[in-house]
Amino acid sequence: MQNIIDVRSLNKKYKDHHAVKDINFQVKEGEIFGFLGPNGAGKSTTINMICTMLVPTSGSITINGFDAVKQKSKVRESIGIIFQENTLDEKLTAHENLMLHCKFYKVPKRKRGARIQEVLEIVDLVENRDNRVETFSGGMKRRLEIARGLLHYPKVLFLDEPTVGLDPQTRAHIWEYILRLKEKEGITMFLTTHYLDEAEISDRIAIMDKGKIITINTPAELKKELGGDIIELSTKNNSQVMRDIEKDKNIIDVTVQDNILYIKVHSSDAFISQFIKKLSVPIETLNIRKPTLNDVFLAFTGENIQQSPETQSK
Ligand SMILES: Nc1ncnc2c1ncn2[C@@H]1O[C@H](COP(=O)(O)OP(=O)(O)OP(=O)(O)O)[C@@H](O)[C@H]1O
Numbered sequence: 001m002q003n004i005i006d007v008r009s010l011n012k013k014y015k016d017h018h019a020v021k022d023i024n025f026q027v028k029e030g031e032i033f034g035f036l037g038p039n040g041a042g043k044s045t046t047i048n049m050i051c052t053m054l055v056p057t058s059g060s061i062t063i064n065g066f067d068a069v070k071q072k073s074k075v076r077e078s079i080g081i082i083f084q085e086n087t088l089d090e091k092l093t094a095h096e097n098l099m100l101h102c103k104f105y106k107v108p109k110r111k112r113g114a115r116i117q118e119v120l121e122i123v124d125l126v127e128n129r130d131n132r133v134e135t136f137s138g139g140m141k142r143r144l145e146i147a148r149g150l151l152h153y154p155k156v157l158f159l160d161e162p163t164v165g166l167d168p169q170t171r172a173h174i175w176e177y178i179l180r181l182k183e184k185e186g187i188t189m190f191l192t193t194h195y196l197d198e199a200e201i202s203d204r205i206a207i208m209d210k211g212k213i214i215t216i217n218t219p220a221e222l223k224k225e226l227g228g229d230i231i232e233l234s235t236k237n238n239s240q241v242m243r244d245i246e247k248d249k250n251i252i253d254v255t256v257q258d259n260i261l262y263i264k265v266h267s268s269d270a271f272i273s274q275f276i277k278k279l280s281v282p283i284e285t286l287n288i289r290k291p292t293l294n295d296v297f298l299a300f301t302g303e304n305i306q307q308s309p310e311t312q313s314k
Helices: 043-050 072-078 094-104 109-122 138-150 168-185 196-201 219-226 238-245 272-278 293-301
Strands: 003-014 017-028 032-036 058-063 079-082 156-160 188-192 204-209 212-217 229-235 251-257 260-265 283-289
Touching: 003 043, 003 188, 017 043, 017 188, 017 204, 017 212, 032 043, 032 196, 043 058, 043 156, 043 188, 072 079, 079 138, 094 109, 094 138, 109 138, 109 168, 138 156, 138 168, 168 188, 168 196, 196 293, 204 293, 212 219, 212 293, 219 293, 229 238, 238 251, 238 260, 238 272, 251 293, 260 293, 272 283
Parallel strands: 032 188, 032 204, 079 156, 156 188
Antiparallel strands: 003 017, 003 058, 204 212, 229 260, 229 283, 251 260
């Protein structure tokens, strides 16, 4: 598979802050590329540079064969962006919103009608074409934004938390459309998300932290690399537990989040009974499971992938 995005030695420095530090990665044509990282990792800065909205301090970005600094308009023709916040004009109808975008992107006049019809069909909004956007549900607005992002036949679609704030049923519905697009039109998807299940859909995932790409792999490989089992344990005195299990050779790693200890072990089978005997404080909850993508994220960044409550309502 050919690389549709090629990022090399990319840096961005804001006055006294080095936000993106010499990163390198490639995105293959047709894949869903998940771009994850905690708040402030440098994801938006990187995406803004790829989308030509921000000039890099140094390094190179090639999209669809075009240079993101020297061939901005060619790059813009090659990409579609679905922003997190609603950028539709609520007072206009679906059709009028799409027409406005056609003009902006200079889609030839004689092709506009057919193309609008085509994208409305993709997202199942043909019957709503003449209704004002203000009458749409959250899910319909998102679908219309996706339709708009597709109007100029982009090769890459940037999806910035595409289902944030939507209910689970609508989220599942939006994903049906996104996956249909991938299948039918072969569009490459560059996805940022704080939802674990969405990250799982990615063909490959890059995790960014403190301005650097710290790993890139398929979700399955990332989990496999982490290996072993995870024991989730809570007690009234977790620091005593840490002392109890100190120097235990079966333990690979221990992290603490929200007062729960996540103890990574090679295998819990033979280990668990002697582990419990070692504890000098009563157990409140105990759970044993295989690693998830969240464990991968936690291991690399020290944080949970899920949205914090204050950003969830955005
Ligand atoms: N215009 C700016 N001037 C100075 N510093 C900035 C500017 N924009 C971003 N930063 C800093 O650069 C770092 C990376 O920010 P960025 O927005 O790229 O992170 P992010 O991974 O997208 O985070 P989030 O998930 O919260 O959107 C942060 O420390 C941020 O404060």
